Each structure stands twice: as C-alpha cells, then as structure tokens.
Amino acid sequence: xxxxxxxxxxxxxxxxxxxxxxxxxxxxxxxxxxxxxxxxxxxxxxxxxxxxxxxxxxxxxxxxxxxxxxxxxxxxxxxxxxxxxxxxxxxxxxxxxxxxxxxxxxxxxx
Amino acid sequence: xxxxxxxxxxxxxxxxxxxxxxxxxxxxxxxxxxxxxxxxxxxxxxxxxxxxxxxxxxxxxxxxxxxxxxxxxxxxxxxxxxxxxxxxxxxxxxxxxxxxxxxxxxxxxxxxxx
Numbered sequence: 039x040x041x042x043x044x045x046x047x048x049x050x051x052x053x054x055x056x057x058x059x060x061x062x063x064x065x066x067x068x069x070x071x072x073x074x075x076x077x078x079x080x081x082x083x084x085x086x087x088x089x090x091x092x093x094x095x096x097x098x099x100x101x102x103x104x105x106x107x108x109x110x111x112x113x114x115x116x117x118x119x120x121x122x123x124x125x126x127x128x129x130x131x132x133x134x135x136x137x138x139x140x141x142x143x144x145x146x147x148x
Numbered sequence: 149x150x151x152x153x154x155x156x157x158x159x160x161x162x163x164x165x166x167x168x169x170x171x172x173x174x175x176x177x178x179x180x181x182x183x184x185x186x187x188x189x190x191x192x193x194x195x196x197x198x199x200x201x202x203x204x205x206x207x208x209x210x211x212x213x214x215x216x217x218x219x220x221x222x223x224x225x226x227x228x229x230x231x232x233x234x235x236x237x238x239x240x241x242x243x244x245x246x247x248x249x250x251x252x253x254x255x256x257x258x259x260x261x262x
Contacts, residue, residue, distance in 0.1 A: 042191075069248050071249075078254075080253065080255050081192075132250075134244060134248075135197070135199065136194055136197055137182075138194070139193070140191050142189075142190070
C-alpha cells in the first residue's frame with residue numbers, strides 16, 4: 039500500500055546512545071517532515087526537507103540531525119540521546135494539498 | 149506567519165449527539181485548511197481539506213467542515229457521533245504555493261460517552 043513507513047516502531051535507548059529513525063515514502067512527494075509529539079504540546083516540527091538533498095530546521099531541531107540523500111527517504115538521527123528526547127516521532131510527506139503521516143516511533147530514553 | 153488555534157483541549161459528547169470542533173486560523177489570505185484525526189497509538193489521518201470553492205466540504209467518516217472567511221474559522225462537524233470517533237483531532241493550515249510547512253493546532257481530544 040502506498041504511504042509513509044517508519045522504522046522502528048519502538049525503541050529504548052540509554053542516555054548518550056545514538057540511533058537513526060528511517061522514514062520512507064512511495065508517493066514521490068517532494069516535502070518530508072519529522073515531528074515529535076508530546077502530551078499537551080501537539081506536534082512540533084523538528085526538521086523538514088523540500089526536496090532531495092535539502093534539509094532545514096524546524097521549531098525544535100536541537101539534538102537532532104537529518105539527511106535526505108534519496109527523495110523517498112528522510113532519516114532522523116540522534117547523536118547522543120537524552121531523556122528529554124523521549125517522545126513519539128512522526129514522519130510525514132506531502133504537497134501543498136495535503137500530508138500523509140507514518141504510524142510513529144515511540145522512543146524512550148532512560 | 150500563519151497560526152492555528154483550537155480553543156478546546158477536551159470535548160465530551162454522548163454517543164449519537166452532534167459534534168462541532170472549533171478551529172481558528174490567522175493568515176493574510178485564504179489558506180489551505182485541513183482536519184486530521186489521530187486514534188490512540190496511530191498516526192494522523194486526513195479527514196478533509198479545503199482549498200477553494202464551496203465553503204462546505206465533506207470528508208471521510210461522515211465529517212464535514214465549513215470555511216468562514218469572515219470569522220477565520222474552519223470548524224469540524226458531525227451530526228451523530230459514534231463511540232469509534234473518540235480520538236484526537238488536529239486542525240492544520242497550509243500556505244498556497246508557499247512556505248512548505250503546515251501549521252498544526254494543539255489538538256482537541258474527543259471523549260464519547262455511551
């Protein structure tokens with residue numbers, strides 16, 4: 039089925055560990071986004087990309103890095119995880135006419 | 149820059165009752181407007197969207213929304229709520245041909261009593 043696929047779905051990290059979240063879309067969308075969702079905070083944009091090879095900072099970029107080497111993939115990296123990065127992470131792709139979300143990655147940093 | 153306000157954090161309705169979720173936006177022209185629903189443990193699913201034309205738009209699952217330019221609003225409605233509608237609802241604004249970044253409201257949590 040067409041859509042946005044996020045891997046992994048769940049992960050527990052120790053403080054200071056690193057990891058990469060993968061987002062893949064098969065809809066040929068130019069725009070891709072990484073959000074985090076925390077209780078009472080809604081969706082907060084971490085980084086986004088408007089095309090292959092481009093990335094930009096969103097509202098809460100500190101502690102995260104991203105890459106978009108291929109149009110269909112958008113990677114989110116945590117170089118040194120902190121407990122404050124415990125959250126649910128959502129990837130989305132889209133156009134001006136709407137956005138498709140992945141099912142999320144629940145990350146716990148202990 | 150555009151902004152979105154969802155004034156209600158929580159809404160509680162009885163099953164079978166009508167529903168209206170409020171959304172107000174701030175933008176200098178007519179934006180693109182969206183409503184998304186998030187069921188527990190799931191990602192966001194698009195319910196409906198407005199770009200131009202008829203100000204009353206129909207969506208999936210029996211939802212509709214009305215764009216009112218004079219009130220800068222895009223309220224979501226459903227005539228009869230089902231228990232399965234319990235979820236988080238997000239209003240979003242996009243800028244035509246513009247900033248690439250949709251702006252989401254903080255969300256409204258819908259609780260449905262039997």
